[in-house]
Amino acid sequence: MRILKSHPLLRLVNSYLIDAPTPANISYLWNFGSLLAICLIIQIVTGVTLAMHYTPSVAEAFNSVEHIMRDVNNGWLIRYLHANTASAFFFLVYLHIGRGLYYGSYKSPRTLTWIIGTVILIIMMATAFLGYVLPYGQMSLWGATVITNLMSAIPWIGQDIVEFIWGGFSVNNATLNRFFALHFLLPFVLAALVLMHLIAYHDVVGSSNPLGISANYDRLPFAPYFLFKDLVTIFLFFIVLSIFVFFMPNALGDSENYVVANPMQTPPAIVPEWYLLPFYAILRSIPNKLLGVIAMFAAILALMAMPLTDLSKLRGVQFRPLSKIAFFIFVANFLVLMQIGAKHVETPFIEVGQISTVLYFAHFFIIVPVVSIIENSLVELATKK
Amino acid sequence: MLGRSILRASNRAVARQSLGKSTRASSTAAGAEAASSPFYLTLTAALATAAAAGSTAWYYHLYGQEAFAMTPAEEGLHATQYPWVHERFNKTFDHAALRRGFQVYREVCASCHSLSRVPWRSMVGTMHTVDEMKAFAEEHEYDTEPNNEGEIEKRPGKLSDYIPAPYPNEEAARAANGGALPPDLSLITKGRHGGCNYIFSLLTGYPDEPPAGAAVAEGMNFNPYFPGTGIAMARVLFDGVVEYEDGTPATTSQMAKDVVEFLNWSAEPEMDERKKMGVKAVALLTGLFAVSVWVKRYKWAPLKTRKIVYSPPIGPRR
Numbered sequence: 065m066r067i068l069k070s071h072p073l074l075r076l077v078n079s080y081l082i083d084a085p086t087p088a089n090i091s092y093l094w095n096f097g098s099l100l101a102i103c104l105i106i107q108i109v110t111g112v113t114l115a116m117h118y119t120p121s122v123a124e125a126f127n128s129v130e131h132i133m134r135d136v137n138n139g140w141l142i143r144y145l146h147a148n149t150a151s152a153f154f155f156l157v158y159l160h161i162g163r164g165l166y167y168g169s170y171k172s173p174r175t176l177t178w179i180i181g182t183v184i185l186i187i188m189m190a191t192a193f194l195g196y197v198l199p200y201g202q203m204s205l206w207g208a209t210v211i212t213n214l215m216s217a218i219p220w221i222g223q224d225i226v227e228f229i230w231g232g233f234s235v236n237n238a239t240l241n242r243f244f245a246l247h248f249l250l251p252f253v254l255a256a257l258v259l260m261h262l263i264a265y266h267d268v269v270g271s272s273n274p275l276g277i278s279a280n281y282d283r284l285p286f287a288p289y290f291l292f293k294d295l296v297t298i299f300l301f302f303i304v305l306s307i308f309v310f311f312m313p314n315a316l317g318d319s320e321n322y323v324v325a326n327p328m329q330t331p332p333a334i335v336p337e338w339y340l341l342p343f344y345a346i347l348r349s350i351p352n353k354l355l356g357v358i359a360m361f362a363a364i365l366a367l368m369a370m371p372l373t374d375l376s377k378l379r380g381v382q383f384r385p386l387s388k389i390a391f392f393i394f395v396a397n398f399l400v401l402m403q404i405g406a407k408h409v410e411t412p413f414i415e416v417g418q419i420s421t422v423l424y425f426a427h428f429f430i431i432v433p434v435v436s437i438i439e440n441s442l443v444e445l446a447t448k449k
Numbered sequence: 450m451l452g453r454s455i456l457r458a459s460n461r462a463v464a465r466q467s468l469g470k471s472t473r474a475s476s477t478a479a480g481a482e483a484a485s486s487p488f489y490l491t492l493t494a495a496l497a498t499a500a501a502a503g504s505t506a507w508y509y510h511l512y513g514q515e516a517f518a519m520t521p522a523e524e525g526l527h528a529t530q531y532p533w534v535h536e537r538f539n540k541t542f543d544h545a546a547l548r549r550g551f552q553v554y555r556e557v558c559a560s561c562h563s564l565s566r567v568p569w570r571s572m573v574g575t576m577h578t579v580d581e582m583k584a585f586a587e588e589h590e591y592d593t594e595p596n597n598e599g600e601i602e603k604r605p606g607k608l609s610d611y612i613p614a615p616y617p618n619e620e621a622a623r624a625a626n627g628g629a630l631p632p633d634l635s636l637i638t639k640g641r642h643g644g645c646n647y648i649f650s651l652l653t654g655y656p657d658e659p660p661a662g663a664a665v666a667e668g669m670n671f672n673p674y675f676p677g678t679g680i681a682m683a684r685v686l687f688d689g690v691v692e693y694e695d696g697t698p699a700t701t702s703q704m705a706k707d708v709v710e711f712l713n714w715s716a717e718p719e720m721d722e723r724k725k726m727g728v729k730a731v732a733l734l735t736g737l738f739a740v741s742v743w744v745k746r747y748k749w750a751p752l753k754t755r756k757i758v759y760s761p762p763i764g765p766r767r
Contacts, residue, residue: 088752130566130635130636133719134566134571134718134719140717140719140723141723141726284752288748289748289749289752292741292744292745292748292749293745293749295741295744295745296738296741296742296745298741299734299737299738299741300738302734302737302738303731303734303735303738306727306730306731306734307727307731309727310723310724310726310727310728310730310731311538311724311727313723314639319639319640319641319642319644320640322636322639322640322716323636323640332676411512412512415512
C-alpha cells in the first residue's frame with residue numbers, strides 16, 4: 065500500500081487534500097475554506113515574525129511598532145500584511161458563513177462542523193480584538209477600555225472580573241502583556257479548532273453542494289481537481305490583498321491608532337474595526353447595559369440555533385424562493401448594522417439600529433422557522449397526489 | 450406575495466381535487482376574481498404606492514438628515530480634497546518637494562514641533578547627500594555616553610542620531626506655548642483624519658480675521674479646519690518666509706504643499722519602495738493567477754465536456 069494511505073498522519077493529508085471524494089458540482093463559493101486556511105497561515109507567520117520585534121509594554125509598544133515599520137527590514141510589509149489579512153480574514157469568514165447559511169451547510173449531518181465553526185468565529189473575534197490593542201495607539205487603549213468594561217455589566221461580580229482582566233484598576237501594562245500572551249496563544253487554538261472543523265465534516269459526508277442533495281452520484285478526488293480550483297482563488301485573493309497592502313495599507317484602519325495611547329484624552333469617537341461593527345451596533349441598540357452585552361454575544365451564538373430553527377425538509381434555500389428573500393434581507397440588514405455601528409448614538413441611527421437588531425434576531429428565531437414551515441407545507445400541497 | 454402564493458397553491462390543490470386532471474386551470478381562476486374590477490385594483494395599488502412614497506419622504510424629512518453628535522465647529526471643517534500626486538498608485542514622492550519641505554520644517558516648524566522618529570540618516574539618498582546631512586546633524590549637540598568618570602559630555606550630532614526635539618520635555622513645551630502641546634510630527638499625516646488634505650487645509654486655512662460671531666479664546670487663533678476652531682498655533686506660513694535654494698517661489702501654498710509632502714514622507718518613508726514592490730507583486734501574482742486559471746481549465750476540460758447518459762434498465766414494458 066502507498067505510504068500516503070498507510071501512514072497514520074499522511075493518511076489524513078491524503079483523505080483531506082488528495083483523495084477526498086468531493087462533489088463535482090460545488091461552485092467557487094466552496095473555495096472560502098481554503099482561503100481562510102491561507103489567511104490563518106499568513107497571520108501566524110507574519111504574527112510570529114512581528115512578535116520577534118515587538119515589545120509588550122505601555123511605554124514601548126507604540127515605539128516598537130514604529131521600529132518595525134521604519135527600521136526592521138521589510139517590517140512595514142510584515143505589519144501591513146498582518147493588519148490587512150486580519151480584515152480579509154473576516155471578510156472571507158463572513159462570506160464563508162453566508163455560503164453556509166444559503167446552502168444549509170448547518171443542517172444535519174454537518175451540525176458539529178457548524179458548531180465548531182461558530183466557536184472559531186468567536187475565538188477569531190477575540191483574537192482580532194486582542195491584536196488591535198497591541199500597537200497601543202489611541203483606539204487600542206480606548207477600544208480595550210470599552211470592551212473590557214462590558215464585563216462590568218455582569219451583576220455582583222462584574223467590576224471584580226474587569227479588574228481581574230485588567231490586572232489593575234484601568235487598562236495598564238499588565239493588561240497589555242496578558243493581551244499579547246493571549247494574542248499569541250489563540251491562533252494556535254484556532255488552528256486546532258480548524259482541524260476539528262475539518263475532521264467534523266470529512267468524517268461524515270464531506271462538502272455539501274449547491275443542489276442540497278446527496279452528492280454520492282458524482283464525486284471527484286480532491287487532487288488535482290479541487291487543488292487547482294482552490295489555487296485559482298488563492299492567487300486572486302493574493303492579488304487583492306497585495307493591492308491593499310502595497311497601495312492603500314491604511315484604508316481599513318483608523319487614523320486615531322497612529323496617535324500614541326493617552327489615558328488622559330478620549331478620542332471623539334471610539335469605533336472598533338469594520339468587521340466588529342455589526343455586533344457593536346447590536347450592543348449599542350439595547351438601552352440596558354447587561355442586556356446589551358447579552359444581546360451582542362447572543363447575536364454570534366444565534367448562528368448555533370440554525371440547525372434547530374431551520375425546519376425545512378430541503379437543504380439550502382436555492383429551491384425555496386421565500387427563504388431566498390429572507391436570506392438576502394438578512395444580508396442587507398447585516399450591512400445596515402455595520403453602517404450603524406460606526407455612527408454616533410443619535411436619532412435616527414438609534415431607531416434604525418434597534419429595528420435592525422430586532423430583524424437580526426427575528427431572522428434566526430422567527431423568520432427562518434416560520435418560512436421553512438410555510439415552504440414545507442407548500443411543497444406538500446404541491447406534491448400530494 | 451406570500452399570501453398570494455399560499456392562495457394559489459391551495460387553489461391549485463382544490464382545483465386538482467375537483468377537476469381531477471387539469472392543474473393549470475387554477476392560476477387563471479385566481480386571476481379572474483382580480484380581473485373583475487381592474488380599475489379599483491389599479492386605484493388601490495396607486496394609492497398604496499403614493500402612501501408608501503409619501504410616508505418615506507415624510508420620514509426622511511423628519512429624521513433622514515444625518516445627525517451629528519458635534520456641531521460643525523466642533524467637528525472642524527472638512528478638508529478640501531487636493532490631487533496629491535504622491536497619493537496615486539503609480540507615483541512616488543516628488544523628492545525635490547521633499548527637500549524643500551524639509552527646509553520648511555527646519556526653518557519654520559522645528560522651533561515648536563519635534564520629529565522624533567526621523568533619524569538624520571533616513572534623509573540621505575532620499576533628499577540630501579551624505580555630506581549635507583552630516584552638516585545638518587553636526588549643527589546639533591547630543592549627550593555622550595557616560596565617560597570613565599561618569600560624566601556626560603556633549604558631542605556634535607552624527608547621521609545615526611534622531612532629529613532633536615525643540616523642548617526637553619512635555620512640560621517645557623507646554624510652558625513655552627501657553628499650555629498647548631505642539632504634537633510630534635513624525636506620524637501626523639497618518640494620525641489625523643483627512644491626512645495630507647487636513648494638514649494642508651489647516652496650514653493655509655487661517656483667515657485674516659475670525660468671522661463675525663466666532664468666539665476665539667484668549668491666546669487662541671481661529672482656524673475653521675481645526676476641531677473646535679480654536680487652535681493655539683498661529684498662522685506660520687507667509688509668502689517668502691523661507692528662501693528655497695532651488696529658486697521655487699516660496700508662496701504660502703507652495704510651502705504648505707512641500708511641507709505636507711515631507712511630513713507624509715516622514716510618516717511613511719517606505720512608500721516609494723512599497724509601491725514599487727507592489728507593482729512587482731501584482732505582476733507576479735497576475736502571472737500566477739493566469740497560469741492557475743489555465744491549469745484549472747486544462748484539468749477540468751474532460752469533466753466539463755463529459756456526457757452523462759441515462760441508460761434505463763432493460764425490463765418488461767408496463
